Amino acid sequence: MSLKSARVSYPYGVRNSVYGKGYHEGIDLVSENRAIYAAVAGAVIKAAYAGGQGADPEGWGNYVILRTRNGNYDLIHAHLASVKVTRGQTVNEGAILGMMGRTGNTTGPHLHFEVRRAPWTNNNEINPAVFLGIENKEGPVKSVSANSSEEGKKVVQNIILCNPGPDERAAAYLADHLKAPVCYLANVTKEFIDCAEKVYVIGNDYQAAEKSINIIGADRYDTCQKVLDLCKAK
The missing domain is CATH 2.70.70.10 (Glucose Permease (Domain IIA))
Incomplete structure (x- = not known):
C-alpha cells in the first residue's frame, strides 16, 4: 500500500x-x-x-x-x-x-x-x-477479498459494472452487499475484468466476459428489486 x-x-x-x-x-x-x-x-x-x-x-x-x-x-x-x-x-x-x-x-x-x-x-x-x-x-481504505500475485496484480472476487444514472443505485446495493468495487462501463478495462472471478453488469446486456452476470429489469425499479432479491438469496 x-x-x-x-x-x-x-x-x-x-x-x-x-x-x-x-x-x-x-x-x-x-x-x-x-x-x-x-x-x-x-x-x-x-x-x-x-x-x-x-x-x-x-x-x-x-x-x-x-x-x-x-x-x-x-x-x-x-x-x-x-x-x-x-x-x-x-x-x-x-x-x-x-x-x-x-x-x-x-x-x-x-x-x-x-x-x-x-x-x-x-x-x-x-x-x-x-x-x-x-x-x-x-x-x-478497505481491502477487497483478493489474492495477491506477481507485481501487485489482484484477483478480486466480484466487480460490478453499470452506466451512470438510474442503475447506479442498484449497483450500489449490490456493491454494499458483496463489498465489491463498482466501475462505469465506459471506463472499464480488460485488465479490470480479468482481475475478477465474477462480473455483474447492472441494467445492461453488455457481455463484459463469459463470466458476466447481467441483471436487467423491466425498468430501474424492477432492476433494483432483482438486485435486492439476489442479495437476499446470498
Missing part, C-alpha cells in the same frame, strides 16, 4: 469535466503518516522535484513514476512535498519514494496515485484500486 493508515478522499472514475478524459484517472489518498511507499518492487523512471509548486506546477507538482519489475505498468505518485529517490534507482516493495504534499494543481495535501500500462506517456490507465486490492470508494 502506498500510504499507511490511509483513507480514500477521491475515488477512481468520478465524472468531472476538468479532467482530460472526463473522469478521475487516479485515486486520491490521504493519511497522517505522510510517507509514500512503493506498493511493489520496480525501477524509478521519473523523479521530478522543484521548489514552490513543484516540477509540474499546473498538474502533478512533484512526482515519482515507478515501473513495475515486469515492465508492464507505470505507477504515478503525484503532488509530493519531497522526493526521496532518483531516476534509474531500483526499489523494493515498501521503500519510501517521497512525502505526501500539495504541490501542483491541488486544493489540499494528498497522494494522487495512478496505474498506467507502460509506457505511461500513452495515458492508458487501469483502475488503481483494483491494482492495490482496495475498495474504490471514499472513506478509510
Whole structure:
C-alpha cells in the first residue's frame, strides 16, 4: 500500500469535466503518516522535484513514476512535498519514494496515485484500486477479498459494472452487499475484468466476459428489486 493508515478522499472514475478524459484517472489518498511507499518492487523512471509548486506546477507538482519489475505498468505518485529517490534507482516493495504534499494543481495535501500500462506517456490507465486490492470508494481504505500475485496484480472476487444514472443505485446495493468495487462501463478495462472471478453488469446486456452476470429489469425499479432479491438469496 502506498500510504499507511490511509483513507480514500477521491475515488477512481468520478465524472468531472476538468479532467482530460472526463473522469478521475487516479485515486486520491490521504493519511497522517505522510510517507509514500512503493506498493511493489520496480525501477524509478521519473523523479521530478522543484521548489514552490513543484516540477509540474499546473498538474502533478512533484512526482515519482515507478515501473513495475515486469515492465508492464507505470505507477504515478503525484503532488509530493519531497522526493526521496532518483531516476534509474531500483526499489523494493515498501521503500519510501517521497512525502505526501500539495504541490501542483491541488486544493489540499494528498497522494494522487495512478496505474498506467507502460509506457505511461500513452495515458492508458487501469483502475488503481483494483491494482492495490482496495475498495474504490471514499472513506478509510478497505481491502477487497483478493489474492495477491506477481507485481501487485489482484484477483478480486466480484466487480460490478453499470452506466451512470438510474442503475447506479442498484449497483450500489449490490456493491454494499458483496463489498465489491463498482466501475462505469465506459471506463472499464480488460485488465479490470480479468482481475475478477465474477462480473455483474447492472441494467445492461453488455457481455463484459463469459463470466458476466447481467441483471436487467423491466425498468430501474424492477432492476433494483432483482438486485435486492439476489442479495437476499446470498
